[in-house]
Amino acid sequence: MSSTAIDGMRAPRSVSFITMGCAKNEADTAHMRSDLIRAGYRIADDPAQADAVVVNTCSFIQAATEESIEVILDAAGLDNVASGRARLVVSGCMPARYGDELEAEVPEAAAFVPCAKEDQIVEVIDRLLGVERSLGAIPTAVRLHGPAASEQAPPSAYVKISDGCNRFCSFCSIPYIRGRYRSFPYERIRDEVSALVAAGTREVVLIAQDTGRWGDDFDEPLTLGWLVATLADEFPRTWLRVMYIQPEGVTDELIEAVAAHDNVCSYFDVPFQHVSPRLLKLMRRTGSVAAFDALCARIRARIPDATLRTTLIAGFPGETDDEFEQLCAYVENCDLDYVGVFAYSREEGTRAFDLPDQVDDDEKDERARRLRELADAVCAARVAQRVGRVLPVLVCGTEEDGQLVGRAMCQAPDVDGVTYVEGAQVGEVVAVRIDDTLLYEMEGTVVP
Ligand code: SF4
Structure with missing residues (x-):
């Protein structure tokens, strides 16, 4: 793989993330992603189109470990990875928990980055992709936290x-x-x-x-x-x-x-x-x-x-x-x-x-x-029992069919269900009268 000077990069190299497990892992992925964007990389949604694929693993329990291994092997089988055009990185809990044992089990991976070393992701990807940059070009001397300036943050x-x-x-x-x-x-x-x-x-x-x-x-x-x-x-x-x-x-x-x-x-x-x-x-x-x-x-x-x-x-x-x-x-x-x-x-x-x-x-x-x-x-x-109550709802996004979906303050992300609304914008907090519920989901009408 030929080396690339980052300051003079014609097309930015791209990195794609696949995140397993809990919200804490999602937060870790967000940090690595922002570090890479600050360092000049582009984030690709599709791993099959990326120059490097990072699988951020979970191994909290055995079932999560097995799922992570499946995903690593799937990533290793992607055309770009299998052909050597893209490099595979395994990060997070699995390298932290299994160390050398994992390296022997997954020879397809080009690098392993345990949780404690995730703040070195730019250096790892630079090395794998042959990217050279002038000293001090990685903005981590004073480490920045939060999204990079060019990123739009989710609601x-x-x-x-x-x-x-x-x-x-x-x-x-x-x-x-x-x-x-x-x-x-x-x-x-x-x-x-x-x-x-x-x-x-x-x-x-x-x-x-x-x-x-x-x-x-x-x-x-x-x-x-x-x-x-x-x-x-x-x-x-x-x-x-x-x-x-x-x-x-x-x-x-x-x-x-x-x-x-x-x-x-x-x-x-x-x-x-x-x-x-x-x-x-x-x-x-x-x-x-x-x-x-x-x-x-x-x-x-x-x-x-x-x-x-x-x-x-x-x-x-x-x-x-x-x-x-x-x-x-x-x-x-x-x-x-x-x-x-x-x-x-x-x-x-x-x-x-x-x-x-x-x-x-x-x-x-x-x-x-x-x-x-x-x-x-x-x-x-x-x-x-919430039917009839008016609750503030944060509109978080849309489903595939265009249905707006949000959460009330009483609904935590990923675990408590959602609230379906109409007539609002993503990112808005609106007052919603709850009209109906189905198990954990709620639906309601925006009230002026
Ligand atoms: S040991 Fe595990 S379950 Fe217990 S408080 Fe810590 S993270 Fe939670």
């Missing part, structure tokens, strides 16, 4: 406020993949939010593995409540939403920051994982029905119509029939608006992998299916 965007996790829940591989918890400095977060807002974003979703402890690792500790209040004051026309708050992170200060700002979604996404104190202890977590009820009541005492979401795991090792029934009873009686359900996934390298009394795969799936059905019934009934 809703994720902003990561930290990486890694120190909790080591016994079922979870994240601390081994992403490393120890490290909060991103306030200035970095503010700069990214500011760039997004300037480029058209109307909703910023703050994410991390454990958002609630943001700032406690600084020399002069700060808090999530402070971060939310400060951003809400500085960007009063932008919706702010926080995801993945561990129960310990729901402080009175945070509740107050949410309550005091109209532009902060009254939305609390707090994973409980189970309600049996015995199983929670085996998970290296804490809680009980009483503790979770008290937490929900504490939020609702200050914000009565707050939207509450949790996630639960069915089929954790040693879960007895009785403990599973406790979980079902909890879901039937809980004061939650949305409940995500996962079957336990036995992950090599985690502490729960070696626990006795692993639940049979079919049984795990059956328990998850039953719990999900219960959750759907309970949550859909709550969604239906």
Whole structure:
């Protein structure tokens, strides 16, 4: 492959991304994409037309790993990659989790970029494509965050406020993949939010593995409540939403920051994982029905119509029939608006992998299916109670048939369904009277 001088490039070389997994990976992809655009690359939507294809992988659980491998192999089979005209890069969680083992398994890939090295993506792609640039041409000496000047930002965007996790829940591989918890400095977060807002974003979703402890690792500790209040004051026309708050992170200060700002979604996404104190202890977590009820009541005492979401795991090792029934009873009686359900996934390298009394795969799936059905019934009934209410809705885009689709403040991206509207513009926040619901979806009419 002949080398190209970036400053004199005739046609910019192009890079395409395929992103697997969760919102945190999407945020990482957005960073890499913006770095490449700043460095003079073009982003190609179609991997088959690109000079380099980056598969940003997920390996949080075995199923995600298998899916990522399939996608890597599909990318390796593209004509441009297979013929050597384009180079394949594997980034994200899989190189972080499997290292050399992965390199041996996937000889088709020209480079592996684990999560911790994603800020070197420009150098990696330069090397693979033979791009030479003058010293200092890569604008990363003072690293910029947020979209590049030429990018149009989406109406809703994720902003990561930290990486890694120190909790080591016994079922979870994240601390081994992403490393120890490290909060991103306030200035970095503010700069990214500011760039997004300037480029058209109307909703910023703050994410991390454990958002609630943001700032406690600084020399002069700060808090999530402070971060939310400060951003809400500085960007009063932008919706702010926080995801993945561990129960310990729901402080009175945070509740107050949410309550005091109209532009902060009254939305609390707090994973409980189970309600049996015995199983929670085996998970290296804490809680009980009483503790979770008290937490929900504490939020609702200050914000009565707050939207509450949790996630639960069915089929954790040693879960007895009785403990599973406790979980079902909890879901039937809980004061939650949305409940995500996962079957336990036995992950090599985690502490729960070696626990006795692993639940049979079919049984795990059956328990998850039953719990999900219960959750759907309970949550859909709550969604239906919104009929007749007027809610602010952010119009996020259009579906293939041209139908406008948005989300109310009570709907988080990717997990809670959407709101269908008509007669509005993408990127607008409009008042919508909810006319009908179907399971998690809502539809409504724009009111003047
Ligand atoms: S809090 Fe627990 S489940 Fe969440 S990332 Fe950390 S270790 Fe994993």
